[in-house]
Amino acid sequence: MNRKAKIRLIMYDILGIVLSGVIFFVPIYFLLITSFKNVKEAYRMELSFPEQLNIIENFKEVLSVQNGIVLRAFLNSFIITAFAVTGLVLVCSMAGFVIQRRKNKLTGLWNMVILVGLMVPPAIVPTIWVLNSLNIYGTIPSMILLEIAFFFPFSTLMYKGFMKTIPRELDEAAILDGCGRIRLFFQIIFPLLRPVNITIIVLTTVFIYGDFMNPLYFLPGPRNATVQLTLFNFIGQYSSEWNLLFADVVMVTIPPLILYLFLNKRIIRGMVAGSLKE
Amino acid sequence: MKNSITKNTYSYYYLLPAIIIYTTFFIVPTLISFFFSLTRWTLFDWEFIGLKNFINFFQESSLNIGLRNTLIYASMTSGLKVILGLLIAVFLCSGIRTKNYLRAVIFFPALVSTMAVGAIFKALMNPTRGPINQVLTAIGIEGPSWLGNPDLALFSVIFVDVWKGVGIATVIYIAGLMSIPPHYYEACDVDGGNSFQKFTHITLPLVRPAMNAVIILSLVGGLKSFDIIWAMTGGGPGFASDVLASVVYKQYINGFYGLATAGNVILLILIAIIAFPLYRFLSRGEVEY
Numbered sequence: 001m002n003r004k005a006k007i008r009l010i011m012y013d014i015l016g017i018v019l020s021g022v023i024f025f026v027p028i029y030f031l032l033i034t035s036f037k038n039v040k041e042a043y044r045m046e047l048s049f050p051e052q053l054n055i056i057e058n059f060k061e062v063l064s065v066q067n068g069i070v071l072r073a074f075l076n077s078f079i080i081t082a083f084a085v086t087g088l089v090l091v092c093s094m095a096g097f098v099i100q101r102r103k104n105k106l107t108g109l110w111n112m113v114i115l116v117g118l119m120v121p122p123a124i125v126p127t128i129w130v131l132n133s134l135n136i137y138g139t140i141p142s143m144i145l146l147e148i149a150f151f152f153p154f155s156t157l158m159y160k161g162f163m164k165t166i167p168r169e170l171d172e173a174a175i176l177d178g179c180g181r182i183r184l185f186f187q188i189i190f191p192l193l194r195p196v197n198i199t200i201i202v203l204t205t206v207f208i209y210g211d212f213m214n215p216l217y218f219l220p221g222p223r224n225a226t227v228q229l230t231l232f233n234f235i236g237q238y239s240s241e242w243n244l245l246f247a248d249v250v251m252v253t254i255p256p257l258i259l260y261l262f263l264n265k266r267i268i269r270g271m272v273a274g275s276l277k278e
Numbered sequence: 279m280k281n282s283i284t285k286n287t288y289s290y291y292y293l294l295p296a297i298i299i300y301t302t303f304f305i306v307p308t309l310i311s312f313f314f315s316l317t318r319w320t321l322f323d324w325e326f327i328g329l330k331n332f333i334n335f336f337q338e339s340s341l342n343i344g345l346r347n348t349l350i351y352a353s354m355t356s357g358l359k360v361i362l363g364l365l366i367a368v369f370l371c372s373g374i375r376t377k378n379y380l381r382a383v384i385f386f387p388a389l390v391s392t393m394a395v396g397a398i399f400k401a402l403m404n405p406t407r408g409p410i411n412q413v414l415t416a417i418g419i420e421g422p423s424w425l426g427n428p429d430l431a432l433f434s435v436i437f438v439d440v441w442k443g444v445g446i447a448t449v450i451y452i453a454g455l456m457s458i459p460p461h462y463y464e465a466c467d468v469d470g471g472n473s474f475q476k477f478t479h480i481t482l483p484l485v486r487p488a489m490n491a492v493i494i495l496s497l498v499g500g501l502k503s504f505d506i507i508w509a510m511t512g513g514g515p516g517f518a519s520d521v522l523a524s525v526v527y528k529q530y531i532n533g534f535y536g537l538a539t540a541g542n543v544i545l546l547i548l549i550a551i552i553a554f555p556l557y558r559f560l561s562r563g564e565v566e567y
Contacts (some may be wrong), residue, residue, distance in 0.1 A: 009372070013374050013375055013376045014367065016369065016370075016374060018379055020384060024383050024384070027399070029475045030398065030401070037387075038444075042468075043521070044372035044407060045407040045408060046409075090295075094293065094296070095293050097288065099293070106293075108295075113305070118290055120308065120553070122308070123310075123312075123546075124526060125310045125314065125319070125530060125538050125539045129321055130306055130307050130310075145299055145302075148303075149302075149304045150302075150304070166521075171287055176452065181286055209391070212393050212505045212508075213508075213523075217527075227391075232508075235393070236385040249397050249398065252391060252394055253394050256391070259389075271449060271450070272449055275492075
């Protein structure tokens, strides 16, 4: 590489760092410093560093507001996310297994259903009507089942795509050796799905934890609040106490941030695989 | 022998949980939405009123603005993500050393929840004290009311949506760019092609599968968009930034269940007549060298 090209690349590096700093770091920086300030200082919304650090007080106050609704919301969000993600991994890996291995009218139909379901949004009030008829509207288990249903097309498609790379001969060999169909799936196939399992776990965790619209409709009431719902209510309630609102934003953002710090390559690769595999 | 292996091994029992859950919680509601969109409905009681809900939707200005805004919102967010994502990806793949770092920074907002992003930008866009307008004031420009001006609110939200989503578009493009064999570019060098020709004759056609994924993903996402709009403007001021999904929510909390369901059906039809044909069209146009 000649000198001119080298200099140009370094200029690009600098340009990229400056631009990304202004566009992506400033909002995050603003979020952090504001969550550390006291009410008065936060109200001025300046980009300056806090004169007085109020970190612990702010976070304590957010946690104690409305009898600790934020803690409750964290608990609800964790329960919903954990069960829905576990359910998705089980239900969709099994579905992907049969749909990929067995080609007939029924599995062809479900292939279609999955492709359509990937794009079509849920019909809100009819879903509530169904939940009401089953007497489970507004319960946490119903929210878990709904999240499984909403992320079923995406997850199954990922499993189906990956299942292609596991040779069928493996199944036949195992069966001929006397392996039952339950052992075949759970002891031979499922462990081989590890990469796609991790992708699905990480992606659906981020999506379901961050879901706002579905709990808004299907999980009303303060006892069932999720973190995103409390965050939304705070946006309305604390429009002049930005330090508290932002302290909540920081807390809500910490779990996905931790995931990202440890798994950022895998998350990015998973997102790419999920969207390119149609 | 082979057939019986298939039947026993790949038993439908494995498919059963998925069928039950998806049918109960998605397929049934979607199918019955077509019926209830034709009724005046209280969840316990319904009255058939034909196409009246749909006529309402297209005639009343507070409702049909949602349809108009949905189209603006979806086309602008996906258009910007398709173009900016490609430009950023090409920039990051130009051989710079900070590629991985910048990619991680640009992708990060995709993981922050929409509500959190909405809260941050609502503060940044505050008309009097918000940092954006403070900076503009400092350089002598009077900043507008980003979310309070009816002509501007929708576009301010579009900006935030692109800010949050362009990272996903970028990483998809990067994957597409990395799969282009470098010797195509070398051949172009030998033939004396310049970098613009490389872009239009090699990069652009070969990155098409990635571009198609970005188009479909961001278009469908844009049509369904609700969270960010509801967090930042609540559809306001007035109805200026209402989209179909926020109109559905407003009708729902006011108890107009038939009307809300009609809104859902319109959204479904919109996706069916825009996204499905587009998907077909795009996947046909992909080239192989």
